[in-house]
Amino acid sequence: MPEAGSGARRIPLIPTIIVAAAILVMIGLGIWQLQRRGEKAQALALAAANPGKPAVAFPKLPPVDPALLFRPSSVHCLSVVGWQVEAGRAADGSSGYRHIAQCSTGAEGPGVLVAVGVGQRPDQKPGWSGGQVEGWIGEEPDHRALLTRIGGKAPPLRPMLIAKHAPDGLKPMAPPSAADIPNNHLAYAVQWFFFAGVAAVIYALALRRRNISSKGTQKP
Template sequence: MTAQPDPAKGRRAVRIPVLPTLLVALAVLVMIGLGVWQLQRRGEKAQALTFAATNPGRPPVAFPKLPPVPADLLFRRSSAYCLRVVGWQVEAGRAADGSTGYRHIAQCATGAEGPGVMIAVGVSQKPDEKPAWTGGRVEGWISQEPDHRALFPRIGGKAPPLRPMLIARTAPPGLKPVAPPRAADLPNNHLAYAVQWFFFAAIAVIIYILALRRRNAPNPA
């Protein structure tokens, strides 16, 4: 009687390395989390865009003293008084005439105590320009300080809220007026970012599966 071959002997056990698998799984979970966060941000940005499109034409309101800036106040007309300038911040920016340059943001004291106020007073062509402006009453639009917060604290909800900033309607001598705020300045591209992160997660899984198959493929005799 002829012995039948044992099918189990012709199969190799699939070996899955523990540490690389855990690292890939962690990376995939992070990418999925980033995609979900972008979807949440999409809803928030849609609400902000609705207000930003209509707020510049609404009546002036009091300038908010503390962050965060409510969506219904974003780009509303307002005014603030700078008692004295205690520092300057320079950021890339756009002037009202459409030219690009460097936006000069004054860090102002408003009294002996209190949070102070940030005012984007004007745009120059040189980042080391020294504005001669020393303070006073300023009219303009409510905005927010430039966002330089790290990504992961923002995702975890631990990043500090952005402080309110006034975009001045007119500029002091030597500077161009800052471009008025527009809804187009708040692009809602969070859906594209979410799809991108989900795509990266899927590609990572596919690449790892192919790598495991290649690793466990039988060696040619």
């Protein structure tokens, strides 16, 4: 006969505590993402009305306040120190490549990003070297890793001016729209709940296999 109390020893204490804590953390992250979903919806509603409001000063540092997103603004690009190219859409609805200038604004400071226009080739060299630019406040393209975004540990996106007028050879950018900003927090919440469920099932199966193995080795 097995010894008294052997059933209680079938569930290892320390591994169970660790797995339970991990599952609770994942559930907590899922709940937090649901809360963020509501906050993001409010921010998007605010951004939808911002393009028609008066111009404001361009923010120097991230993150971009939702109250400023898509507000009219302007910057002075002292000189272009680099370019980056992203997929984009022009004001006439055509697709192409957004040319984003990395601008210097002085001897000190973080500089500024300006999406100057849309071209048809990624290797196109815009004939623009800087100057005063009017447009709308936006955010840089989001290339942050999915897991860091899901976990809320991603660095904030830098502000970027979406130019109203394009230099020669490029088409003007499409005006910013709240519809272009996804609200993925529900999907992130579902993923965390899914991870928690998978972890619970895997650990339950591992315990079941362990118990079956221990029964097979018990002496009569």
